[in-house]
Amino acid sequence: MPSSFIFYTMTYQETLDYLFSRLPMYQRIGAAAYKNDLTNTLALLEHIGNPHRNFLSVHIAGTNGKGSTSHMLAAICQSAGLKTGLYVSPHYKDFRERIKLNGAYISRSTVVSFVEKTRDVIENIQPSFFELCVAMAFDHFAKEKVDVAIVETGLGGRLDSTNVITPLLSVITNISYDHMDLLGNTLPLIAGEKAGIIKPGVPVVIGETHPESAPVFLRKAAETGSDIVFADTNYHVEPLEEGAYRVFFQNKTHYERLAVDAGGPYQQHNIATTLQAAEWLKTILPISDANITDGLANLRAYTRFMGRWQWIGRKPDILCDSAHNEAGIALAFSTINQWMTTGRYQNLHVVCGFVNDKDVQKALTAFPRDATYYIAKANIPRGLDATILLQQAKEAGLKGRAYVSVRSALAAAKRAAETDDLIVVIGSIFVVAEVL
Numbered sequence: 001m002p003s004s005f006i007f008y009t010m011t012y013q014e015t016l017d018y019l020f021s022r023l024p025m026y027q028r029i030g031a032a033a034y035k036n037d038l039t040n041t042l043a044l045l046e047h048i049g050n051p052h053r054n055f056l057s058v059h060i061a062g063t064n065g066k067g068s069t070s071h072m073l074a075a076i077c078q079s080a081g082l083k084t085g086l087y088v089s090p091h092y093k094d095f096r097e098r099i100k101l102n103g104a105y106i107s108r109s110t111v112v113s114f115v116e117k118t119r120d121v122i123e124n125i126q127p128s129f130f131e132l133c134v135a136m137a138f139d140h141f142a143k144e145k146v147d148v149a150i151v152e153t154g155l156g157g158r159l160d161s162t163n164v165i166t167p168l169l170s171v172i173t174n175i176s177y178d179h180m181d182l183l184g185n186t187l188p189l190i191a192g193e194k195a196g197i198i199k200p201g202v203p204v205v206i207g208e209t210h211p212e213s214a215p216v217f218l219r220k221a222a223e224t225g226s227d228i229v230f231a232d233t234n235y236h237v238e239p240l241e242e243g244a245y246r247v248f249f250q251n252k253t254h255y256e257r258l259a260v261d262a263g264g265p266y267q268q269h270n271i272a273t274t275l276q277a278a279e280w281l282k283t284i285l286p287i288s289d290a291n292i293t294d295g296l297a298n299l300r301a302y303t304r305f306m307g308r309w310q311w312i313g314r315k316p317d318i319l320c321d322s323a324h325n326e327a328g329i330a331l332a333f334s335t336i337n338q339w340m341t342t343g344r345y346q347n348l349h350v351v352c353g354f355v356n357d358k359d360v361q362k363a364l365t366a367f368p369r370d371a372t373y374y375i376a377k378a379n380i381p382r383g384l385d386a387t388i389l390l391q392q393a394k395e396a397g398l399k400g401r402a403y404v405s406v407r408s409a410l411a412a413a414k415r416a417a418e419t420d421d422l423i424v425v426i427g428s429i430f431v432v433a434e435v436l
Contacts, residue, residue, distance in 0.1 A: 022122075099140055111136070198221060320426070376404070376409040
């Protein structure tokens with residue numbers, strides 16, 4: 001389309017419709033939207049003046065936990081009075097969740113104006129939805145003159161659209177099996193893609209030590225001359241009760257009781273990663289120990305953190321969690337199963353759904369057999385058909401029924417549950433999004 005084409009000014013809703021319908025979007029269609037190079041991202045950024053060169057950043061990758069870790073670090077920076085940008089994906093309810101400034105969503109007018117000014121180049125190069133979101137976020141952070149931006153990768157690392165920044169610090173939370181169709185089917189291959197965010201001379205924090213991935217990270221750090229530290233070799237985090245942890249640093253008590261406004265059995269790993277990253281950032285940014293404790297204690301208030309281990313109902317209790325692969329689901333149910341064993345709840349009802357590019361059979365092995373399942377398709381094109389998922393669940397020894405929507409599945413679970421039962425909504429961020 002010629003660059004002289006004249007566009008009319010769109011409303012915010014028309015702008016969203018344009019983004020969702022005209023641009024390839026991994027969240028909706030999957031691998032077809034994944035671009036295996038940074039050409040489009042670099043072209044977009046060049047068109048708008050290379051904003052990614054105009055702010056300090058922290059870059060975060062990993063299979064699980066990168067969203068929680070990103071929010072924790074953002075909260076700590078905000079507590080320190082730093083003007084903090086936060087870029088995460090995907091979103092639950094509101095597109096603007098992806099781009100935050102001190103916890104506030106990017107404004108609708110800013111989204112509209114950005115798309116208006118880039119429509120020529122959008123039509124010319126046909127970027128993916130994610131590529132455009134990254135450019136929008138970086139443009140917003142540069143214009144707002146953030147002190148620091150916490151930037152979460154979307155998928156992988158090496159070829160992720162966010163991987164054009166040169167950060168103060170790189171963080172890789174952990175490695176497990178996910179997106180194997182794009183990143184590789186072994187842990188070393190997946191680790192190699194995540195290690196792609198390690199930049200020359202930029203330190204890197206690795207959250208969890210794994211015998212198959214650690215050599216990959218050590219080798220990459222040696223190649224780039226980057227200091228590297230594994231958080232779990234220094235920090236050990238023990239849960240006390242929900243939202244409170246005892247933290248040890250090199251086997252000595254570091255925090256007798258650290259409050260964190262985020263639950264879930266996996267958070268202890270994310271907390272260790274966050275504390276290790278924060279310790280390094282303290283050498284560059286004006287962050288104190290008080291900012292660390294305040295930021296973590298007020299995580300949701302600072303950042304509008306949502307969707308992870310979130311309670312949305314009582315009597316019966318309803319818990320949502322965005323775990324979506326075998327490792328994350330197994331960790332979530334490690335705690336839930338303990339609750340059931342100790343009699344905290346009588347019966348377990350699980351509302352679940354997956355997207356069609358996950359290794360569902362592996363994930364289903366992490367679900368308990370003594371629960372009732374309410375299976376539904378997430379309302380996106382990538383959603384796995386409920387009848388197919390039900391058949392796979394039955395083959396895995398799970399019992400339940402398929403429903404026409406996530407909301408109808410949850411309604412059925414509510415009808416069946418007694419006040420002392422537990423309902424869990426899990427399996428995909430997109431399933432959770434429909435009930436928040």
